[in-house]
Amino acid sequence: MNLAPLAEVTRGGRVESLHAGAVAVVNSRGELLYHAGDPDFPTFTRSTLKPFQALPFMRDGGAAHFGFGSRELALMCASHSGEPMHVDLVQAMLAKAGCDEHHLRCGCHVPIHYATADQRPAAEECFSQLHNNCSGKHAGFLAYCVQHGLPLDTYIDAQHPLQQAIRQDVARIVALPESDLMPGIDGCSAPNYAMPLSRLALGYARLAQGGSAPEYGNELGQLFDAMTSHPELVSGSGRADLAFMQAAPGDWVAKGGAEGVQAIGIRSAGLGIAIKVADGNARALYPAAIAILQQLGLMDAGASAPLAPWMQPLLRNLRGLATGDIRATVRLVQA
């Protein structure tokens, strides 16, 4: 297993824990330009798959059919924080499709924004599936089924026509035979796929290329525009993906996934970047991603400001004393 250092966690100036993984940087033809560790590390894409899971809906005119604008499209690609701006819009999307919260099959969890804000919800407070970070994606899934007269209650089954259509589109975008997409069940119960890390990077290079990739129609361009126009809907207040997309507005599209996955597409450079922390811990991801952007020559002063809190975060203990920090150790190698 060829893993490369990504980041280390210090205490008292010494390394306490360390994170290794893999990085792939490709252009929109899928050519590997830089890597660290195995650029083909088999990687469950998790929530980085969301823009590609929206492709069947986009291709069949779902946005126009239901009157979904760029805000709704951004939310279909989101791992949102469950803030009112997210929850209210998901509810409106479901209503436009003639559905409601009870049609969702994503499950419930405490909204992400509580953890981001270091707050606790009331014990008696209940959260519906609308608060699930994937509820926008699932609202899009349901809308597709309504438009095509497909069964609603089985929309997350791997054999459902929607999931079959998604699988075909994912395979097409990352240029793999469908049989090379390794299936698993995601946290939100939808089918998810593992693929070589470099193919996830290719997907994001093509997403960033957007409208200038005519062989993929203009749906990728619409999704790129939606995500970069409404990054607060794709993630949430205080989140890393929001900071990455604010760092280079309209140029960088960023999406994280569970178990230490990060994908970034850079329109101006024609690049896709994918990172997997082998142990799954996201704390290594942001310092490593910023170091990678620096090594690619993409970080200017404007980009550095919003990303400053994520660059080498100080770690504090329960009484606020600084105990250490997280430092990037990744070194890109030219392919």
Place this chain on the structure above:
Amino acid sequence: MNLAPLAEVTRGGRVESLHAGAVAVVNSRGELLYHAGDPDFPTFTRSTLKPFQALPFMRDGGAAHFGFGSRELALMCASHSGEPMHVDLVQAMLAKAGCDEHHLRCGCHVPIHYATADQRPAAEECFSQLHNNCSGKHAGFLAYCVQHGLPLDTYIDAQHPLQQAIRQDVARIVALPESDLMPGIDGCSAPNYAMPLSRLALGYARLAQGGSAPEYGNELGQLFDAMTSHPELVSGSGRADLAFMQAAPGDWVAKGGAEGVQAIGIRSAGLGIAIKVADGNARALYPAAIAILQQLGLMDAGASAPLAPWMQPLLRNLRGLATGDIRATVRLVQA
């Protein structure tokens, strides 16, 4: 960096994430018997240090002075869950020393038992420093200061006579020069030390040896007896350390620490085992520890029953669907 596989996390039957680290198995003379990865991996001991942090108190007759029995001694070595049995006893210990919650310098956090039970406390509910998992240790720190007429408000400073005494005792027990103990500040603000992993294992071999190690007095034996007699006070309901100590009552002493550290002492075999997950994630620790105990020939049917939930835990998503599991991959090598 010589790391060995410890465990892997699967999804859909394929590896999604993996954990590497180091293992040392030594006897009470400190001779290395088995290892995986670097047995001298520099390891911040974190909460596995607690029994040794109690040594100055024990050596100077603190238990008799304050009327602390085996329950109080167990709690001094605890990373407790903040259940009523823990909080009430810490309060009583502080009262016996003429102190109260306001003398503590450990800070506040949501009691561990909420996470263990997958519950949420009320947003408005406040937790005092009594609920901190380290409050028993800190109560012992304060009692030592009261007995010796030392300043109370600076008891966690590295230069305080208590912390200097602890440092000397730790160095003696793990057979290192004091200058080889690498300092850092723990989550509870007390000084903590990094040392080669094999030296932490030596500490636990000696702790398990207990009363039969006359050169260390009988204080280690008293602490071993206290911890193994009251494992529910050392950890808490539903916790792994409780399961390890219930697996071989009065024979195995087990203590975990933050950032993926586990130490186990086996009285009957005269062994100390120390494990560090390099990335700091405890989820790898329990399947790996059980596999290590199996490979050492120490797991019988009686031990397997309480540890069954920790052996190869099934992972479920938000709707309860099984998505994968955690599997040990560690292989001990004879030294």
